[in-house]
Amino acid sequence: xxxxxxxxxxxxxxxxxxxxxxxxxxxxxxxxxxxxxxxxxxxxxxxxxxxxxxxxxxxxxxxxxxxxxxxxxxxxxxxxxxxxxxxxxxxxxxxxxxxxxxxxxxxxxxxxxxxxxxxxxxxxxxxxxxxxxxxxxxxxxxxxxxxxxxxxxxxxxxxxxxxxxxxxxxxxxxxxxxxxxxxxxxxxxxxxxxxxxxxxxxxxxxxxxxxxxxxxxxxxxxxxxxxxxxxxxxxxxxxxxxxxxxxxxxxxxxxxxxxxxxxxxxxxxxxxxxxxxxxxxxxxxxxxxxxxxxxxxxxxxxxxxxxxxxxxxxxxxxxxxxxxxxxxxxxxxxxxxxxxxxxxxxxxxxxxxxxxxxxxxxxxxxxxxxxxxxxxxxxxxxxxxxxxxxxxxxxxxxxxxxxxxxxxxxxxxxxxxx
Numbered sequence: 001x002x003x004x005x006x007x008x009x010x011x012x013x014x015x016x017x018x019x020x021x022x023x024x025x026x027x028x029x030x031x032x033x034x035x036x037x038x039x040x041x042x043x044x045x046x047x048x049x050x051x052x053x054x055x056x057x058x059x060x061x062x063x064x065x066x067x068x069x070x071x072x073x074x075x076x077x078x079x080x081x082x083x084x085x086x087x088x089x090x091x092x093x094x095x096x097x098x099x100x101x102x103x104x105x106x107x108x109x110x111x112x113x114x115x116x117x118x119x120x121x122x123x124x125x126x127x128x129x130x131x132x133x134x135x136x137x138x139x140x141x142x143x144x145x146x147x148x149x150x151x152x153x154x155x156x157x158x159x160x161x162x163x164x165x166x167x168x169x170x171x172x173x174x175x176x177x178x179x180x181x182x183x184x185x186x187x188x189x190x191x192x193x194x195x196x197x198x199x200x201x202x203x204x205x206x207x208x209x210x211x212x213x214x215x216x217x218x219x220x221x222x223x224x225x226x227x228x229x230x231x232x233x234x235x236x237x238x239x240x241x242x243x244x245x246x247x248x249x250x251x252x253x254x255x256x257x258x259x260x261x262x263x264x265x266x267x268x269x270x271x272x273x274x275x276x277x278x279x280x281x282x283x284x285x286x287x288x289x290x291x292x293x294x295x296x297x298x299x300x301x302x303x304x305x306x307x308x309x310x311x312x313x314x315x316x317x318x319x320x321x322x323x324x325x326x327x328x329x330x331x332x333x334x335x336x337x338x339x340x341x342x343x344x345x346x347x348x349x350x351x352x353x354x355x356x357x358x359x360x361x362x363x364x365x366x367x368x369x370x371x372x373x374x375x376x377x378x379x380x381x382x383x384x385x386x387x388x389x390x391x392x393x394x395x396x397x398x399x400x401x402x403x404x405x406x407x408x409x410x411x412x413x414x415x416x417x418x
């Protein structure tokens with residue numbers, strides 16, 4: 001490794017923050033909070049930032065927290081972490097496993113777990129903020145530590161933007177973010193261009209004419225109609241997108257009827273689309289509407305179908321110059337542990353923030369799986385079976401070297417500008 005002296009000087013304090021970071025991570029993991037309910041987490045974040053000398057703004061977009069540390073003339077670098085957890089019942093067996101429950105948006109009581117690693121993101125950014133504050137003699141500029149709520153439901157970034165975020169910040173030069181992934185701990189991966197897909201969920205209601213199951217000739221069966229739609233939608237990817245263009249279309253839910261001998265009067269389909277370009281995104285959504293409308297006409301549906309888009313996530317499209325600068329810095333610091341990140345079919349709302357601020361950005365990944373466990377699964381050809389993925393009830397990053405790697409990555413990337 002050939003990390004420069006400034007980075008080495010700032011990272012010399014890693015051992016000093018590691019103790020409280022690991023304790024904090026366990027605490028956050030054991031006390032997860034759902035989207036827009038991150039009150040405890042936000043309070044911990046705000047207190048830590050103030051203790052590190054940051055000016056702190058709380059309640060941005062509901063539960064968002066922003067810390068600003070000005071240190072003379074120089075670029076302003078925004079570092080972002082997300083804070084929310086998921087309605088998942090933890091099955092890791094860890095001593096610090098979550099047993100938390102909470103009321104979901106619909107009022108139902110659900111189990112809660114940090115099944116996506118946002119607790120790791122928070123701990124890493126707080127550690128990086130402390131290191132940069134303690135080592136401010138080695139850099140000039142402004143560090144902005146942004147802790148975002150509600151990434152899992154796709155509206156947390158937008159909520160912060162709509163709630164005066166731009167007014168609170170100095171002029172930002174670059175925005176940086178990261179995510180822990182089911183890859184060997186200690187590894188960091190960068191990628192220029194599209195890295196996370198855009199995502200669109202669509203709810204479709206198709207109408208039939210209900211009646212007795214013994215007299216189908218007097219009805220328009222929405223179940224058959226829905227089945228024909230599902231089959232025809234399979235051709236959108238296989239026959240309407242350019243071969244080699246990544247895209248996914250999944251019908252995840254169909255609901256119709258209440259009894260075996262009653263033909264319902266409507267059916268509800270819910271589907272999800274993942275794309276990596278605006279042109280493909282538009283084409284697929286238009287194809288869905290065209291196919292559903294045509295199938296309804298073919299089935300003599302008495303009413304036009306209804307369409308509702310929800311849970312929409314933007315494309316994460318990394319700026320090439322920013323990504324190159326970060327990749328060079330990572331290669332110098334991490335050596336062969338710095339790799340190219342494959343395109344991910346997951347989605348994020350982080351890019352809404354730099355888009356609103358009008359600044360370039362990059363988003364990288366770092367591994368969270370015990371390297372020996374991952375290697376054994378790889379040798380056995382069982383990575384997909386034996387390595388838990390994000391949103392799984394058994395997903396929990398190994399604390400080290402994951403925590404050190406994520407913390408160092410944020411510091412190294414920030415110091416590529418500061």
